[in-house]
Amino acid sequence: MDTTKLLSLLRTSISSKSLLKGKLIHQKVVTLGLQNNITLCNNLINFYFSCHYYHYAKLIFKTLEDSLDLSLWNGLVAAYAKNYMFIEALEVFHMLVLHPFLKPDSYTYPSVLKACGGLGRVGYGQLIHTQLIKTGFVLDVVVASSLVGMYSKCKRFDYGIKVFDEMSETDVASWNTVISCYYQEGQAEKALELFGEMRDSGFEPNSVTLRMVISSCARLLDLERGKEIYEGFVKDGIAFDSYVGSALVDMYGKCGCLEMAREVFDQMPVSCCLECVDSRIQFKR
Structure with missing residues (x-):
């Protein structure tokens, strides 16, 4: 059995979270003497994380x-961060910083910043x-977007907005994060203004953008603008999810349109957020 076949089987095990199947593949890797293959090891790490077997x-x-393969280190840091094991992610990062022959790169920092x-x-x-400024990695759009996100999570919105303003290149994620910064700072009108700039810059908003701008309209009690923005998104085929539904329920509720809020709520999946459940209780009273 060659490496390509093993990788394919491993990725299937990751998707299905089949612990028994994955362990058998791991055993086959060792039997074939491929336990030092970095690509296989990275996928094995991802497999055990998907099954919550972090120790393995x-x-x-x-x-x-x-x-000396940096991708192995980056893979573990990313796996820890993805699974909200932030302390462990920073511990591995610290080991990497002290490594005599390896240094973090642009693929390392987004996970580290997520942990921070x-x-x-x-x-x-x-x-x-x-350090990112010194190394020049701050010019990488994913790293810079991660910086904006880190400052936003830490409630230092002013720093996040400053990083965004200094970015030479942006992406949808960075726009969404800085729109969120303005919203959380209580500057809903500025958030909507930035949304307009985002569209003018040629970026296609997604459901995360829609949730933020609808929430901004709710805060401003601007029902007409909220409805106009939402209808525009519907025409563009943006997916409706429970988070967007929650924002719509909140907007209609705050603007006194309880029937419309209830209508949106009834269209949402059963797994909708508790906020919407609370809203529905209010409607029944």
């Missing part, structure tokens, strides 16, 4: 800790920001 994932990393934001460690995030 760490053991795979430990056997290759002396590896998740822990509210803005001071550490600022130290990393300084």
Whole structure:
């Protein structure tokens, strides 16, 4: 069995979260003497994380800790951050910083910044920001967007907006994050203004954008603008999800349109958010 086939089987196991199947593949990897194959190890780490067997994932990393392949380190940091194990992510990052032959790259920092934001460690995030400026990685659009997100999570919206304003290149994620910054700062009108700039710049908003601008309209009690924006999104084929539905229910409710709010609520999936459940209770009273 070759590496390509094993990778295919491993990725299937990750999707299905089949622990037994994945362990059998892991055993086959060892039997074939491929336990030092970085690509296979990265996928094995992802597999064990998908099954919440974090200890096994760490053991795979430990056997290759002396590896000079940075992707292995980045993969573990990313897996920890994705699973909200932020302290562990920063511990691996610290080990990487101290490594005599390896240095973090642009693929390392988004996960590290996510961990800083998740822990509210803005001071550490600022130290990393300084390092990013020195290394030039701050010019990478994904890294810069992650910086904006980190400052937003830490409630330092002013810093996040400043980073965004200095970005030479932007993406939808960075626009959404800075729109959120303005909204959370209580500047709903500015958030809507930035939404207009986003569209004028040629970026296609997504459901996250829609949720933020509808929430901004709700805060301003601007029903007509909210309806106009939402109808425009519907024409563009933007997916309706429970988060967008929650924002619509909130907007209609705040603007006194309880029947419309209830109509939207009734169209939402059963797994809608608790906020909408609370709203429905209010409608029945």
